[in-house]
Amino acid sequence: GAVVSQHPSWVICKSGTSVKIECRSLDFQATTMFWYRQFPKQSLMLMATSNEGSKATYEQGVEKDKFLINHASLTLSTLTVTSAHPEDSSFYICSARDGRDKQYFGPGTRLTVT
Amino acid sequence: GNSVTQMEGPVTLSEEAFLTINCTYTATGYPSLFWYVQYPGEGLQLLLKATKADDKGSNKGFEATYRKETTSFHLEKGSVQVSDSAVYFCALSDRTGNQFYFGTGTSLTVIP
Numbered sequence: 001g002a003v004v005s006q007h008p009s010w011v012i013c014k015s016g017t018s019v020k021i022e023c024r025s026l027d028f029q030a031t032t033m034f035w036y037r038q039f040p041k042q043s044l045m046l047m048a049t050s051n052e053g054s055k056a057t058y059e060q061g062v063e064k065d066k067f068l069i070n071h072a073s074l075t076l077s078t079l080t081v082t083s084a085h086p087e088d089s090s091f092y093i094c095s096a097r098d099g100r101d102k103q104y105f106g107p108g109t110r111l112t113v114t
Numbered sequence: 115g116n117s118v119t120q121m122e123g124p125v126t127l128s129e130e131a132f133l134t135i136n137c138t139y140t141a142t143g144y145p146s147l148f149w150y151v152q153y154p155g156e157g158l159q160l161l162l163k164a165t166k167a168d169d170k171g172s173n174k175g176f177e178a179t180y181r182k183e184t185t186s187f188h189l190e191k192g193s194v195q196v197s198d199s200a201v202y203f204c205a206l207s208d209r210t211g212n213q214f215y216f217g218t219g220t221s222l223t224v225i226p
């Protein structure tokens with residue numbers, strides 16, 4: 001079946017630095033990818049919808065200058081957390097939608113900002 | 115490795131019908147199990163969860179029981195409503211919560 005990978009799976013960074021998270025669809029092309037954030041013991045929150053070759057659409061309350069999303073190809077979307085702070089520590093999950101509108105999720109990336 | 119398999123959709127039911135969406139999993143260790151729902155145009159929302167064998171998660175009339183012997187976590191609702199039309203995702207996380215594994219989703223349409 002279709003596979004979505006995320007890299008890294010776990011990252012620790014210092015406050016003020018930037019972190020890039022990659023989301024790849026390994027065996028299908030995804031014109032649309034989604035980025036979610038999950039706070040402890042809470043549901044996933046959609047952060048943004050990423051369409052290949054165009055600017056991402058951010059959900060209300062998500063700072064687009066802080067969470068930079070680039071969907072440069074049909075198999076890769078990246079989320080960069082800029083000037084990270086401890087409150088950005090969270091679990092970030094991406095998903096990718098194939099040509100039949102089925103959605104496949106990555107395993108997630110746990111970010112810890114110290 | 116860990117994985118989740120849920121029934122293919124789409125599923126179309128009449129209002130007040132009984133709903134079952136099957137979900138089975140493979141996992142090492144003792145995962146936590148979840149059902150998420152995605153309403154049209156929205157992100158995923160946690161519907162219910164269970165963290166150990168024989169636990170029953172329930173919310174909004176939906177139920178699912180963590181069955182270790184059959185490695186299943188089937189979602190049920192006794193009487194569906196039009197407003198239940200959505201895509202439902204089964205998922206598991208390992209004990210650390212560091213990785214999630216989602217099923218591919220089952221689209222449910224309830225007609226009046």
